[in-house]
Amino acid sequence: MSVPARAPVRPTATHPAPARRRTAHPVAWWGWALLLATTAGRTANPWLLLLIVAVAGLVVTFCRGDEPWSGAYRVFLLIGLTAVAVRMAFYIVFGGSDGPTVLFSLPSTTLPDWAAGFRLGGNVTAEGALAAAYDGLRLATLLVCVGAANALASPRRLLRSVPAALYEVSVAVVVALSVAPQLVAGVGRVRRARALRGNTNRSPANLMRTVAAPVLHDALDRSLALAAAMASRGYGRAAGIPAPARRATGAALLFGLLGLCAGAYALLGAATPAPVAWTLLAAGAAAAVFGIAFASKRVPHTRYRPDRFGPLDWAVLASGAAAVVGTVLSGLTDSAALWPATNPLAVPDLPLWAAAGVLLAAAPAALVPSTPKGTT
Amino acid sequence: MSAFENTGTGQVRFDHVTFAYETRPILDDVTFALPEGEFCLLVGPTGAGKSTLLKAVNGLVPHFTGGTIRGRITVAGRDVRGSTPADLADLVGYVGQDPLAGFVTDDVELELAYTAEQLGLDPAAMRKRVTEIVDLLGLADVRHRTLATLSSGQRQRVAIGAALVAGPAALVLDEPTSALDPTAADEVLSALHRLVHDLGVTVLLAEHRLERVAQYADSALLLNGGKVTAGPVGAVLAVSPVAPPVVELGRLAGWPGPPVTIREARRHAAGLRAALTGRSPAARSEAVPPGPPLLEAQGVTVDHPGVRAVNGIDLAAARGERIALMGRNGSGKSSLLWALQGTGRRSGGRVAVNGADPASRRPGERRTLAGLVPAEPADLLYAETVAAECAGADDDGRAPRGTCAKILADLVEDVDDATHPRDLSEGQRLALALAVTLTAAPPLLLLDEPTRGLDYPGKAALADRLGRLAEAGHCVVVSTHDVEFCAEFASRVVILSDGEVVADGPAGRIVAASPMFAPQVDKILPGWFTVRQVAEALGESGTGDDERH
Incomplete structure (x- = not known):
């Protein structure tokens, strides 16, 4: 019997009880993803956009866990590809920016006066197609960033980090998230039972009576059971908050949100002077923060093992911010590269600052990988 | 107290x-x-x-x-x-x-x-x-x-x-x-x-x-x-209309207490065992009736995403058989029933009921071969009243008017026609779902966990009904955890584990050999399965019962 040559004697890490995986704070992940999305919103450069998609994909591959929602990235990638395709189809049918290089012509119809500015069919140019493709790619990149956030931190985990004042809202969302799959399962069950009865009638009235009614009945029963279970476990205990305080908090929150919306609208629209817009935004944010902070002090609930925001989480956020800073710098030095012209046709340049920033945003892949180094 | x-x-x-x-x-x-x-x-x-x-x-x-x-x-x-x-x-x-x-x-x-x-x-x-x-x-x-x-x-x-x-x-x-x-x-x-x-x-x-x-x-x-x-516990169960078999046995034999646990009961059992020596349980038709098998399944496999629920099961059954499908939760019982009926997924293998594969037929024809009452019988019901439900079942099965109502009346008495199916008791709702299924007159009848929510009288009534259907020529297959129901109902027991058959044979042999699936009476009086058997044997004079062995 020969001695097994260099048998792998690496001690296998045994976990008597599977340990909690170290991962970044959900707020950090969502912040990182939204910063990447902001970057994507600030450019139409295809190289940069593709780089963002690649970075998001890399980080998701390295950092995601094995939870059911971890496949979200792929789903959003597919949705993104669809967005590009739809944008192209719209361009071909309805037109958009035009140029001299005609690829092919579609039979066109003349639209009445009230639809002036649109065309149906007609010339399809390379310049226009390229512009439409850039535009679609930008939208796709935004979607992919959201997908990355979903894959890295489930919305449920994010909801656990909302301020206590928004607790009731977060519970409602969590319940909705659990009821939706049950409803889908319920439809499947009732449809199978329907086949057992040999009922294959597809008229809407019959479907309503034999599928929709039982499923809704079931859903209602479930909701009542869940409400009873939640009540027996202390949900909605009399919190002892005086009514005026509750109303004041509600009003502060509402005005805060309105202010935020108005501020954002003013900022994006060109009509409002920037100082007014910023003031509106700041006032809205202040009102919202005050409302949340004021209400949070009065909520009698506590959190089990709240996610803590540590240095690593700041690093993740910072890496996302680097991408935005990069595009801002590029915008100052070389704004033509961020918004490449498609007429005349040219291969766009890669803006260096922005590219460097986006590459920095890949740092989480090394900072918080899901599998510890050395196990593979 | x-x-x-x-x-x-x-x-x-x-x-x-x-x-x-x-x-x-x-x-x-x-x-x-x-x-x-x-x-x-x-x-x-x-x-x-x-x-x-x-x-x-x-x-x-x-x-x-x-x-x-x-x-x-x-x-x-x-x-x-x-x-x-x-x-x-x-x-x-x-x-x-x-x-x-x-x-x-x-x-x-x-x-x-x-x-x-x-x-x-x-x-x-x-x-x-x-x-x-x-x-x-x-x-x-x-x-x-x-x-x-x-x-x-x-x-x-x-x-x-x-x-x-x-x-x-x-x-x-x-x-x-x-x-x-x-x-x-x-x-x-x-x-x-x-x-x-x-x-x-x-x-x-x-x-x-x-x-x-x-x-x-x-x-x-x-x-x-x-x-x-x-x-x-003993004193309360002694006067209760619902009581476990061990208490029923204690009442029958007049044991003091009566005992609630098997251990206690065994201590009192010597007298009863002596009274029963030389007798054997009344006829339980466990022999497979002659004739060609009604159901022939070979290598049935069901894959759900990520798991193989049923792994190459062979099963043959004849008319008149009463089969209990047992096994842990997740052992593949439901998946097998749905695959046999043909509406559920089947990834591999052959199923033939009367020579025809139900999965290849249209749903309307499929249910005339094999009927399935799902684990949630209410899923089969969607009308507002029992009468409308029966009329709907007649229409679905293109049966003459009144077929389903007549079957229901045979199964249970005193169901009010105007009741909403969801307001019926568990037993009545199950009977209604069964009647709806039987309207298509399928020779193979499959029931998925029918005893959930039934009390002892309800389960005895169900075992009776299913027994009568088997006598009328149906082959009845029931998946259940309930060993006491199995003891009353089954002529044959099939035990599944991880999607495979681990035991298949006459109920008496399979159930008695397993500590997990043995009914209470068998644990006290080996060889006897139900209180009814013991009562009948004691009621008889004790002669003419031996020729069966």
Whole structure:
């Protein structure tokens, strides 16, 4: 019997009880993803956009866990590809920016006066197609960033980090998230039972009576059971908050949100002077923060093992911010590269600052990988 | 019994409690008191109001149900009336039949912590508490898992743990083991038993499958006709219309007590064994009737995403056979039934009913070959009244008007035609679903877990009905956890494990050889399966019974 040559004697890490995986704070992940999305919103450069998609994909591959929602990235990638395709189809049918290089012509119809500015069919140019493709790619990149956030931190985990004042809202969302799959399962069950009865009638009235009614009945029963279970476990205990305080908090929150919306609208629209817009935004944010902070002090609930925001989480956020800073710098030095012209046709340049920033945003892949180094 | 005297303090006390929905009385002047750390079993026929009594303890009745309640209920000295269930969450833990329906989160630890979060427990205290509960209920292996990945027994233990985190004085459980297989039920019950000893919680538990629970209980309450009888388990079960086979046997033989556990019963059994020597159980037609097999299945495989539910099962069955399909939850029983019927997924293998593959037929034709009553019989029903349901079934099956109504009348008496199917009792609803299925006259009849929610008389009636259908030439296949039902019904038992057949043969041989699947009577009197057999044998003069062996 020969001695097994260099048998792998690496001690296998045994976990008597599977340990909690170290991962970044959900707020950090969502912040990182939204910063990447902001970057994507600030450019139409295809190289940069593709780089963002690649970075998001890399980080998701390295950092995601094995939870059911971890496949979200792929789903959003597919949705993104669809967005590009739809944008192209719209361009071909309805037109958009035009140029001299005609690829092919579609039979066109003349639209009445009230639809002036649109065309149906007609010339399809390379310049226009390229512009439409850039535009679609930008939208796709935004979607992919959201997908990355979903894959890295489930919305449920994010909801656990909302301020206590928004607790009731977060519970409602969590319940909705659990009821939706049950409803889908319920439809499947009732449809199978329907086949057992040999009922294959597809008229809407019959479907309503034999599928929709039982499923809704079931859903209602479930909701009542869940409400009873939640009540027996202390949900909605009399919190002892005086009514005026509750109303004041509600009003502060509402005005805060309105202010935020108005501020954002003013900022994006060109009509409002920037100082007014910023003031509106700041006032809205202040009102919202005050409302949340004021209400949070009065909520009698506590959190089990709240996610803590540590240095690593700041690093993740910072890496996302680097991408935005990069595009801002590029915008100052070389704004033509961020918004490449498609007429005349040219291969766009890669803006260096922005590219460097986006590459920095890949740092989480090394900072918080899901599998510890050395196990593979 | 001092424990039940009205003067004792008691953790859970009902004092002249009367409850009614509008005019229909449910509880009629109910008075009892349970001392601290008591494990009390609530028994009663279906529809007696057991759930109502349990829900009254934590205020779900009348807060969630309406109705008028009079009298006084106290838990650990606190008056329950006037408080909402949420206010009582630190005092009474409530666990329902289906743990999944009551889960708020999707993660074991968060679910356990939920009540503590609601009560605003300090995070450090909360962590300690959750860890204690995890250890107490043996959930250490699964504490970081998601709820969807747990087995049914683990889920029920999580539900119990979640109710206990707030440190309640009383724990109320409504049929916590009725959907569980025997092993999982044992896990849950022994965990409960430990809680009573370690934490001193007062446990009040309602259950249909008394044979599982009776041995753990310290006392029992019988709720019948709105009245409550309290006392030691044996004494209460002796006068109860629903009682496990061991108590029935004790009543029959006149054993004192009567004994509630197999161990006690065995001590008394010598006399009865002697009286039964030389006799054998009355005829059980276990021989396969001659003729070509009705059902031929070869290599049936069912793959669900990520799991192989059924792995190459061969099964042949003839008309007149009564087959019980047994095995743990998740062993592939339901998947097999659905695949045999043809509506469910089948990934491989052949199925032939009367020579035809049901899966290749249209649904309307398929059900004339094989009928399936699903685990939730209400899924088959969608009309507003029983009469409309029967008419709809006739239309679906293109049967002459009145076919389904006639079958239903043969199965159960006194079903009101104008009742909504969801308002029927469990047994009546099952009969209606069965009638709907039988309208197509399928030779092969499959039932998925039909005994859930049925009490002993309900199960006996079902076994009778299915027996008559088998005599009329149907082949009846039933998946069940219920060993007592299996003993009454089956001529042949097939045991599945991990999607494979591990045992297949005459009921007597298979069931008696297995400690898990042996009925109570067999454990006391080897070779006998039901109380009815023993009663018939004792009733006979003792002659002319030997020629069968």
